[in-house]
Amino acid sequence: MRRSIVPKQIHLAAQLPGIHNVTVWSDPRSGSQIAIGSFVHLARTAERGKFDFFFLAEGLRLREHKGRVYELDVAGRPDNLTMLSALAAATSRLGVAATVNATFNEPYEVARRLATLDHLSGGRAGWNVVTSFDAFTGENFRRGGFLAEADRYTRAAEFLATARELWDSWDGGDVPADPVSGRFVRPGAGEFAHHGGHFDIAGRFTTPRSPQGHPVVIQAGESDAGRDFAASDAEVVFSKYNRLEEARAFYRDVKGRLARYGRSPDDLRIMPTATVVVADTDAEAAAYADEITRAQVSPQTAIAHLEAVWGRDLSAYDPDGPLPDIDPEPESLVLKGHSVFRTGRAETARRWRALAEERGLSIRELVIEVHGGQTFVGSPHTVADAIDHFVQTDGADGFVFATHLTPGGLDDFVDRVVPLLQEKGVHRPDYTGTTLRDHLGLRRLPGTGRTSGTASAQREGSAS
Ligand SMILES: Cc1cc2nc3c(=O)[nH]c(=O)nc-3n(C[C@H](O)[C@H](O)[C@H](O)COP(=O)(O)O)c2cc1C
Numbered sequence: 303m304r305r306s307i308v309p310k311q312i313h314l315a316a317q318l319p320g321i322h323n324v325t326v327w328s329d330p331r332s333g334s335q336i337a338i339g340s341f342v343h344l345a346r347t348a349e350r351g352k353f354d355f356f357f358l359a360e361g362l363r364l365r366e367h368k369g370r371v372y373e374l375d376v377a378g379r380p381d382n383l384t385m386l387s388a389l390a391a392a393t394s395r396l397g398v399a400a401t402v403n404a405t406f407n408e409p410y411e412v413a414r415r416l417a418t419l420d421h422l423s424g425g426r427a428g429w430n431v432v433t434s435f436d437a438f439t440g441e442n443f444r445r446g447g448f449l450a451e452a453d454r455y456t457r458a459a460e461f462l463a464t465a466r467e468l469w470d471s472w473d474g475g476d477v478p479a480d481p482v483s484g485r486f487v488r489p490g491a492g493e494f495a496h497h498g499g500h501f502d503i504a505g506r507f508t509t510p511r512s513p514q515g516h517p518v519v520i521q522a523g524e525s526d527a528g529r530d531f532a533a534s535d536a537e538v539v540f541s542k543y544n545r546l547e548e549a550r551a552f553y554r555d556v557k558g559r560l561a562r563y564g565r566s567p568d569d570l571r572i573m574p575t576a577t578v579v580v581a582d583t584d585a586e587a588a589a590y591a592d593e594i595t596r597a598q599v600s601p602q603t604a605i606a607h608l609e610a611v612w613g614r615d616l617s618a619y620d621p622d623g624p625l626p627d628i629d630p631e632p633e634s635l636v637l638k639g640h641s642v643f644r645t646g647r648a649e650t651a652r653r654w655r656a657l658a659e660e661r662g663l664s665i666r667e668l669v670i671e672v673h674g675g676q677t678f679v680g681s682p683h684t685v686a687d688a689i690d691h692f693v694q695t696d697g698a699d700g701f702v703f704a705t706h707l708t709p710g711g712l713d714d715f716v717d718r719v720v721p722l723l724q725e726k727g728v729h730r731p732d733y734t735g736t737t738l739r740d741h742l743g744l745r746r747l748p749g750t751g752r753t754s755g756t757a758s759a760q761r762e763g764s765a766s
Contacts, residue, residue: 313700355397390423397738399428425513425737533559
């Protein structure tokens with residue numbers, strides 16, 4: 303694809319992962335996965351690199367493998383919104399984006415907490431609206447599997463619409479705090495009434511309008527319903543497609559859906575998850591990347607992932623040997639709470655078998671192959687060129703980088719690659735705005751007739 307005259311700006315975000323096997327917690331350089339110091343280090347590194355935002359995923363139940371806590375990945379996490387509140391105070395420009403589930407929470411509570419995060423960060427809040435609904439997680443909320451899979455996006459859409467009604471129940475000028483008239487607040491401030499299939503609530507919302515009006519809405523899901531939800535309601539898609547050809551197909555598909563909702567392709571940023579390995583030379587980086595991938599897919603992890611797909615105990619199999627010749631039991635769940643292995647396991651097993659046979663791969667080699675290894679590997683110049691090419695040829699609008707080391711895993715990228723992206727003119731030399739929506743270059747609020755809340759925030763600022 304030909305490079306356009308004005309190159310696209312690359313949007314960068316950082317994630318402290320912890321949930322999947324990206325994190326190598328057993329590495330001697332790994333620090334705490336829960337101490338605030340680790341989060342602050344990574345967030346400040348991202349801010350030094352002028353990233354758009356810092357991101358946290360969420361798992362609402364400890365995963366279990368064959369009846370025990372799954373501890374090959376990091377287990378145990380702090381609460382996202384609480385951590386991001388602390389990070390908002392430890393940074394000044396970086397966006398702070400929380401994954402918060404729309405199935406097990408209530409709109410009033412989530413809207414209030416996100417509006418509060420937007421207030422205390424000065425307009426830097428983002429919300430990744432996820433729809434995990436499994437009964438295993440639901441047990442933690444005394445609801446079990448109360449929601450059918452087909453209903454999770456209708457609930458999520460109504461959840462988001464309700465949150466927007468709550469945020470819009472306050473206007474920027476609703477707190478005159480005028481001692482002359484004795485009027486602190488507009489009489490109708492915060493009034494709302496939502497009567498829908500999932501939520502039937504009315505009353506007054508407690509939190510005045512926040513700087514962005516609405517926190518930036520992020521979506522992460524890939525089904526047809528998920529893509530439509532992204533096209534109608536999201537401002538950022540967090541995607542798993544980080545191999546160029548499939549990423550381009552996903553990008554085309556999702557951007558192509560926006561017109562149906564009266565939106566333009568530029569109203570949505572698509573940002574796949576990615577990893578990056580930088581060293582002095584391409585050869586050194588390749589060797590290091592191989593080492594990292596083998597730590598991420600240990601012999602035990604390879605067997606556990608195979609068991610998750612096969613639905614059977616395969617501990618007797620040699621990870622360096624061939625795939626089992628016994629058939630999977632796709633109905634039985636040996637790794638609980640892991641969305642990747644939730645559905646389509648018979649088909650996955652068929653694909654894995656075919657791939658292993660075609661290439662002569664052992665169990666561990668197969669899991670490494672499907673795991674995908676590292677996304678960008680090479681010298682700083684090689685990595686900067688590859689990232690730029692990926693974005694300019696419409697594989698993505700940017701990336702959410704997950705690091706294998708907490709908290710120092712982003713240091714090399716920010717020190718050695720970011721300056722090259724800045725030299726190319728595809729990444730900001732400094733922040734030009736103050737809100738997350740400014741960083742993302744987004745002005746309109748999706749799902750409403752309104753523009754971004756910056757103007758109303760300024761009005762509110764001048765009134766108080
Ligand atoms: C890249 C990516 C990241 C996700 N992160 C989370 C997460 O942190 N927490 C969560 O509960 N679900 C997460 N999900 C799950 C989705 O929100 C959604 O529940 C799941 O993918 C099923 O939706 P789908 O059928 O539309 O893909 C993620 C999905 C993707 C693709």
